[in-house]
Each structure stands twice: as structure tokens, then as C-alpha cells.
Amino acid sequence: MNSSMPDDIHARRAAIPRTVWALGLVSFLMDVSSETIHSLLPLFLTGALGVSVAMVGVIDGVAESTAAITKVFSGYLSDRLGRRKPLILFGYGLGALTKPLFAIAGGPVIVLVARFADRIGKGMRGAPRDALVADVTPLEIRGRAFGLRQAMDTAGAFTGPLLAIALMALFANDMRAVFWVAVIPAALAVACVVFGVEEHGEKPRGEGGVPRSNVPPPVRLRDLAQFSGAFWIVVAIGVVFTLARFSEAFLVLQGQCGRAFFSPGSSGSRADEPHLRPRRLSCWRPF
Numbered sequence: 001m002n003s004s005m006p007d008d009i010h011a012r013r014a015a016i017p018r019t020v021w022a023l024g025l026v027s028f029l030m031d032v033s034s035e036t037i038h039s040l041l042p043l044f045l046t047g048a049l050g051v052s053v054a055m056v057g058v059i060d061g062v063a064e065s066t067a068a069i070t071k072v073f074s075g076y077l078s079d080r081l082g083r084r085k086p087l088i089l090f091g092y093g094l095g096a097l098t099k100p101l102f103a104i105a106g107g108p109v110i111v112l113v114a115r116f117a118d119r120i121g122k123g124m125r126g127a128p129r130d131a132l133v134a135d136v137t138p139l140e141i142r143g144r145a146f147g148l149r150q151a152m153d154t155a156g157a158f159t160g161p162l163l164a165i166a167l168m169a170l171f172a173n174d175m176r177a178v179f180w181v182a183v184i185p186a187a188l189a190v191a192c193v194v195f196g197v198e199e200h201g202e203k204p205r206g207e208g209g210v211p212r213s214n215v216p217p218p219v220r221l222r223d224l225a226q227f228s229g230a231f232w233i234v235v236a237i238g239v240v241f242t243l244a245r246f247s248e249a250f251l252v253l254q255g256q257c258g259r260a261f262f263s264p265g266s267s268g269s270r271a272d273e274p275h276l277r278p279r280r281l282s283c284w285r286p287f
Contacts, residue, residue: 017136020145022196023088023129024152029189030092031153034118035160036167036182037102041111042252044102044175051108059108063115070123075131084132085199091125092193094118096186103179132199 045051045059078087094117101114130146137145164178171177 014138014141016141016145016148018196019136019198020133020149022192023133024149025196026092026189026192027129027149027153028156028159029185029192030095031156032160032163033099033182033184033186033189034095035157036164036185037099037179039161039164039252040168040175040178041102045108045111048175049105049108049111055108059112059115062112063119066116067119067123070120071126074124075127078128078131083199084128084135085193085197087128088125088132088197089190089193091121091123091128093190094121094124096183096190099179099183099186103176103183132197135199 042056045056046053074087074091078084081087098114098118098121101110105111105114129149133145133149134142167178167181168175
């Protein structure tokens with residue numbers, strides 16, 4: 001018991017590395033930007049651009065599946081390259097570059113492209129970011145470090161919709177103006193990655209000190225046969241539950257159904273365009 005006391009004291013005194021704080025701030029800022037846009041995007045698509053509810057589902061489905069698929073490769077790629085920060089910077093930079101596209105979108109195609117590119121960025125940065133947190137944090141406080149970064153990420157996701165509400169009141173329901181404001185925290189997030197995130201100069205290594213660039217992929221196709229039937233049952237159950245999940249965009253639309261919606265055109269900026277004039281969203285039913 002006495003021998004473990006120094007380790008416990010060291011764990012309590014160990015400070016969370018600066019890079020973890022920087023990554024937490026980056027996550028906060030990018031989530032503020034993304035959620036400010038995404039909380040209004042369903043209404044913008046259906047009200048301002050005249051897109052059908054089905055197309056809203058297609059755009060959201062393509063975006064989220066892109067992020068999920070990209071995550072499979074980003075962690076392995078960062079191990080092969082032996083670097084974390086370039087992929088993190090690429091992911092957040094790509095996400096920031098897509099934000100102005102929402103503000104200038106004149107149709108659903110641009111929104112789809114923006115969402116697709118944004119989710120590629122999200123998928124590319126996630127695994128390298130978490131790996132970097134593990135790389136720079138002492139083992140005894142890694143749980144605290146991961147908790148801090150996730151807490152700041154969640155705080156950003158909570159702050160974004162609140163900011164959207166405030167900005168909608170400030171700009172008299174001009175969603176394009178709100179989208180332009182959302183570009184600012186995204187740009188600040190990229191700046192935090194450039195100037196605040198540091199990684200160890202030593203190349204990440206695998207078991208036995210072997211450079212990870214020489215280590216085979218963690219999962220190969222022939223390895224899948226080694227998983228037991230119980231594993232695949234759990235996977236199948238997870239797939240069924242995932243299929244039952246639907247986009248939160250539909251909840252936003254359902255909450256707005258039957259109410260007057262004033263598009264950016266109603267403020268006089270683009271009122272000459274019929275598809276941007278004020279309209280009333282019709283109620284819809286999933287069945």
C-alpha cells in the first residue's frame with residue numbers, strides 16, 4: 001500500500017499537457033461553429049432553398065456515413081506516417097473551409113458538397129487527435145486528459161445551438177448572416193491547431209519498439225474469420241439499433257411544421273428570388 005502512495009501523489013500532481021488543453025479548445029471552437037450551422041441547416045434547406053424533407057435525409061445520411069467510413073482509415077494512416085498534427089490540421093482546416101459554402105449556397109448541391117467535405121475532415125482528425133492525446137499525456141492521467149477534451153467538445157456542441165438562437169434574433173432570422181458568423185470560431189480552431197498543438201518528435205512505435213510504419217494493418221480481411229459468433233451477434237444487434245436511429249434534422253423540421261418561416265430573402269437582401277421568399281413549412285409524417 002505504501003509503495004503505491006508515491007504513484008498516487010504523482011498522478012494527482014501531474015499537470016494536463018498544454019497540447020491537451022489546446023485540442024480541447026479546438027474541439028470547443030469547431031463544435032460551436034458546426035452546431036451553429038447544423039442546428040439551422042434543416043430549416044435553411046427546406047425553407048430557403050425549397051429542398052424536400054427526403055433530400056435533407058439524403059444529405060445528412062451521406063455526411064454521417066462519410067465520417068464513419070473515414071475514421072476507419074485515419075488512425076492507421078497517422079500510424080503509418082508517424083505524425084498526428086498534419087492529419088489533425090488537415091481535418092480541422094477542411095472543416096473550416098467548408099463553412100463559407102453554407103452561407104453562399106444557392107441550392108442543395110453546394111450544401112451536399114460542403115457537408116461531405118466537412119465530414120471527411122471530421123473523420124480524418126478524430127483518431128489522430130485522440131492518439132495525440134495519448135501520446136503526450138502521462139499514463140496515470142490519461143483518463144483525466146480524455147475527459148477534459150471530451151467535456152470541452154460537448155460544451156461546444158451545447159453552445160452552438162444557443163449561439164444560433166441569439167444570432168437569429170440579432171440578425172432578424174437571416175440565416176446566411178448567422179452562417180457567416182460561424183466561420184469565425186472555425187478559423188480560430190485552425191489557428192489553435194497551428195500555434196497551440198505540439199507533438200513529440202519521436203515517431204510513434206508499436207510493440208517491441210518497432211516503428212509503426214513497418215507494422216501491418218491492425219485488422220486484415222483474413223483476421224475477420226478469427227472473431228467468434230458471439231462477436232458477430234453483437235455487431236448485428238448494433239447494426240439493427242443503428243438503423244433505428246434517425247437524423248435530428250427531422251425533429252427540427254417537425255417542431256417547425258406549420259409555422260411561418262422567414263428566409264434570408266424576407267429581410268430584403270434577395271427578395272427578388274422566388275425560392276428565397278418567406279414560406280410556411282408544411283407538416284410531414286414519417287409513415
